[in-house]
Amino acid sequence: xxxxxxxxxxxxxxxxxxxxxxxxxxxxxxxxxxxxxxxxxxxxxxxxxxxxxxxxxxxxxxxxxxxxxxxxxxxxxxxxxxxxxxxxxxxxxxxxxxxxxxxxxxxxxxxxxxxxxxxxxxxxxxxxxxxxxxxxxxxxxxxxxxxxxxxxxxxxxxxxxxxxxxxxxxxxxxxxxxxxxxxxxxxxxxxxxxxxxxxxxxxxxxxxxxxxxxxxxxxxxxxxxxxxxxxxxxxxxxxxxxxxxxxxxxxxxxxxxxxxxxxxxxxxxxxxxxxxxxxxxxxxxxxxxxxxxxxxxxxxxxxxxxxxxxxxxxxxxxxxxxxxxxxxxxxxxxxxxxxxxxxxxxxxxxxxxxxxxxxxxxxxxxxxxxxxxxxxxxxxxxxxxxxxxxxxxxxxxxxxxxxxxxxxxxxxxxxxxxxxxxxxxxxxxxxxxxxxxxxxxxxxxxxxxxxxxxxxxxxxxxxxxxxxxxxxxxxxxxxxxxxxxxxxxxxxxxxxxxxxxx
Amino acid sequence: xxxxxxxxxxxxxxxxxxxxxxxxxxxxxxxxxxxxxxxxxxxxxxxxxxxxxxxxxxxxxxxxxxxxxxxxxxxxxxxxxxxxxxxxxxxxxxxxxxxxxxxxxxxxxxxxxxxxxxxxxxxxxxxxxxxxxxxxxxxxxxxxxxxxxxxxxxxxxxxxxxxxxxxxxxxxxxxxxxxxxxxxxxxxxxxxxxxxxxxxxxxxxxxxxxxxxxxxxxxxxxxxxxxxx
Ligand code: HEM
Ligand code: SF4
Numbered sequence: 001x002x003x004x005x006x007x008x009x010x011x012x013x014x015x016x017x018x019x020x021x022x023x024x025x026x027x028x029x030x031x032x033x034x035x036x037x038x039x040x041x042x043x044x045x046x047x048x049x050x051x052x053x054x055x056x057x058x059x060x061x062x063x064x065x066x067x068x069x070x071x072x073x074x075x076x077x078x079x080x081x082x083x084x085x086x087x088x089x090x091x092x093x094x095x096x097x098x099x100x101x102x103x104x105x106x107x108x109x110x111x112x113x114x115x116x117x118x119x120x121x122x123x124x125x126x127x128x129x130x131x132x133x134x135x136x137x138x139x140x141x142x143x144x145x146x147x148x149x150x151x152x153x154x155x156x157x158x159x160x161x162x163x164x165x166x167x168x169x170x171x172x173x174x175x176x177x178x179x180x181x182x183x184x185x186x187x188x189x190x191x192x193x194x195x196x197x198x199x200x201x202x203x204x205x206x207x208x209x210x211x212x213x214x215x216x217x218x219x220x221x222x223x224x225x226x227x228x229x230x231x232x233x234x235x236x237x238x239x240x241x242x243x244x245x246x247x248x249x250x251x252x253x254x255x256x257x258x259x260x261x262x263x264x265x266x267x268x269x270x271x272x273x274x275x276x277x278x279x280x281x282x283x284x285x286x287x288x289x290x291x292x293x294x295x296x297x298x299x300x301x302x303x304x305x306x307x308x309x310x311x312x313x314x315x316x317x318x319x320x321x322x323x324x325x326x327x328x329x330x331x332x333x334x335x336x337x338x339x340x341x342x343x344x345x346x347x348x349x350x351x352x353x354x355x356x357x358x359x360x361x362x363x364x365x366x367x368x369x370x371x372x373x374x375x376x377x378x379x380x381x382x383x384x385x386x387x388x389x390x391x392x393x394x395x396x397x398x399x400x401x402x403x404x405x406x407x408x409x410x411x412x413x414x415x416x417x418x419x420x421x422x423x424x425x426x427x428x429x430x431x432x433x434x435x436x437x438x439x440x441x442x443x444x445x446x447x448x449x450x451x452x453x454x455x456x457x458x459x460x461x462x463x464x465x466x467x468x469x470x471x472x473x474x475x476x477x478x479x480x481x482x483x484x485x486x487x488x489x490x491x492x493x494x495x496x497x498x499x500x501x502x
Numbered sequence: 503x504x505x506x507x508x509x510x511x512x513x514x515x516x517x518x519x520x521x522x523x524x525x526x527x528x529x530x531x532x533x534x535x536x537x538x539x540x541x542x543x544x545x546x547x548x549x550x551x552x553x554x555x556x557x558x559x560x561x562x563x564x565x566x567x568x569x570x571x572x573x574x575x576x577x578x579x580x581x582x583x584x585x586x587x588x589x590x591x592x593x594x595x596x597x598x599x600x601x602x603x604x605x606x607x608x609x610x611x612x613x614x615x616x617x618x619x620x621x622x623x624x625x626x627x628x629x630x631x632x633x634x635x636x637x638x639x640x641x642x643x644x645x646x647x648x649x650x651x652x653x654x655x656x657x658x659x660x661x662x663x664x665x666x667x668x669x670x671x672x673x674x675x676x677x678x679x680x681x682x683x684x685x686x687x688x689x690x691x692x693x694x695x696x697x698x699x700x701x702x703x704x705x706x707x708x709x710x711x712x713x714x715x716x717x718x719x720x721x722x723x724x725x726x727x728x729x730x731x
Contacts, residue, residue: 081714084709084710084714087540088556088559088560089551089552089555091552093548096545096546129621129622130622193720197710199712199720203719204723205722206723216535218539218540218708220540220542221544234542236543236545236546236623240536240539496536498536500541500623501536502537
């Protein structure tokens with residue numbers, strides 16, 4: 001057993017209101033620069049929808065992630081030899097059009113226009129060329145489906161969703177959607193690291209953050225194509241790849257990443273997960289049906305004495321173990337079994353976790369679909385028994401979070417519904433009837449567990465949502481420098497500005 | 503060409519160029535590593551790059567390897583060319599590769615000059631590189647067509663000249679009697695060497711061969727955090 005620590009984020013999708021505050025916080029902090037305007041290290045997509053960049057999940061097109069190969073796995077993009085042969089030109093690289101051409105407006109036109117009969121307009125101009133342009137896309141132009149069902153219909157994750165249900169989803173009046181915020185997944189088996197010919201991308205041992213060393217990056221741009229989540233971006237101005245850094249400078253100073261900290265719906269949680277690094281190759285190579293379990297099995301119990309001893313051996317301190325024990329990720333992912341990684345079939349072992357959203361019953365009166373003529377006190381129970389009638393099809397969620405296995409999603413949703421029914425009985429009626437107790441028992445949940453899930457879902461304080469371990473950067477300088485000498489030198493270095501090469 | 507001019511053009515200038523190339527490349531690598539990159543522009547424009555970059559690179563890289571082979575194994579090349587049919591095959595292959603590279607280069611040049619997005623990221627040095635390369639390839643093609651069988655006669659002329667430079671006992675007189683176009687080919691090569699460290703040409707020495715041998719994943723630790731408290 002080789003214990004490593006990972007800083008992970010949890011997205012409680014039931015709570016996301018799709019406000020994009022997270023994206024804007026990230027943009028202001030990190031990507032408000034020339035060459036990075038089109039990048040959204042954090043983006044929020046409306047699902048079903050095509051997402052950003054358009055259709056990113058379609059790996060027949062983008063060739064991202066890993067694919068099974070004999071007993072093991074190999075990059076879908078290319079082998080190492082082919083990587084060198086494709087350095088000059090890489091056909092799998094997304095184009096700027098797949099994201100969108102960044103634009104601004106010539107606002108001075110509003111002031112400089114000569115007097116006339118019509119209102120002056122601020123012409124949109126490209127942030128690449130500075131020339132006037134036609135704006136025909138943006139990072140979230142399918143937000144709330146963008147007034148049409150075209151985006152939703154082109155969602156590849158709708159594969160295998162029953163035709164009647166699809167027809168029902170697509171009806172504009174009854175159209176159903178939810179939000180999916182996405183950042184880099186800081187994977188355990190990252191495809192970007194594996195694809196980088198220069199070895200410029202690496203996973204940080206201490207906390208698992210995946211970073212690009214821009215001094216080593218040579219713009220071979222294989223990482224952009226290899227990442228199945230399309231979360232490595234190429235800065236066309238500096239000629240270097242960039243990606244979400246999980247706000248490591250903030251975490252090192254005890255603050256949550258900006259997206260999580262600013263989140264209006266308070267849907268995001270941060271915490272340590274311990275895992276067994278020896279099991280990465282095996283967990284990434286199991287059959288599709290076993291992927292979710294194999295990944296969750298790698299996560300180690302920070303209360304287990306064997307794990308604690310192995311963690312000490314690997315240099316993980318008690319302060320990190322303590323954080324791992326209090327980690328909301330450990331609770332939601334392992335103790336309560338409510339969270340899943342996004343698209344486990346990409347086999348990168350993504351380490352950001354999602355709690356799938358609940359949705360009400362279908363309220364249609366069409367032939368085969370359910371009529372909603374139930375007394376309110378029956379509705380929750382009805383949904384519990386008939387999850388196949390949930391507005392957001394189980395199959396769709398399964399395509400996102402469990403490689404199409406609907407039972408995995410049903411188990412999670414049932415447990416969430418059980419908490420909801422339990423708390424509603426308790427707070428509306430004052431007593432919990434036998435039917436509700438049976439419901440809890442049927443999902444192996446005790447009332448205490450239901451209370452704990454409820455408390456961490458709806459009432460957590462900032463310190464309960466973000467359990468950040470101490471980073472000890474003050475000590476890490478000793479490996480490079482005499483601390484006293486370093487103290488005298490801080491602020492007078494030879495940092496090179498990130499300017500485009502010549 | 504007078505001896506003085508030959509001294510300047512075939513001795514002083516090549517040494518200056520080589521010194522610049524080595525010293526500035528090392529300094530750039532050490533002091534400004536961020537600038538070392540192939541600065542791909544594929545994200546901004548892909549179709550023309552496909553028709554330009556692939557022919558140009560495969561053509562130029564193979565020709566470069568051919569030149570290096572002649573430099574290091576002149577005897578083998580001479581032996582190969584001893585049979586006429588083999589000589590013709592080599593010459594035709596070389597010419598075809600050069601024409602292929604030239605076509606790619608023209609596409610790249612056209613792309614640099616006419617595509618708005620590419621113009622936005624074009625530095626003067628990007629154009630200088632393309633133009634000097636155009637001179638280099640054009641003079642090579644001219645020789646191949648006008649002064650047939652360069653791979654045969656260059657073994658006795660250019661190879662000893664280059665070695666004389668490398669061994670620090672230069673013999674500029676070797677090139678003096680030869681046609682202008684060969685002299686141009688040699689001089690424009692050293693122009694390329696001289697501008698090498700000031701342009702994106704540095705991407706040539708970043709060819710990531712170690713990739714073939716390294717494991718897929720990279721995990722880096724600053725240091726082990728000692729257990730505290
Ligand atoms: C050693 C193998 C080489 C590799 C791996 C390589 C790779 C690359 C790459 C990735 C680009 C960027 C293309 C893009 O915009 O996406 C590039 C551009 C370029 N390369 Fe190379 N190259 C190599 C050899 C050479 C050689 C031998 C020359 C010429 C002597 C050369 C001259 C150029 C030039 C002039 C450009 C700029 C093209 C433009 O105008 O966009 N390369 N190279
Ligand atoms: S800030 Fe929070 S609630 Fe708003 S879109 Fe982002 S994740 Fe959802």
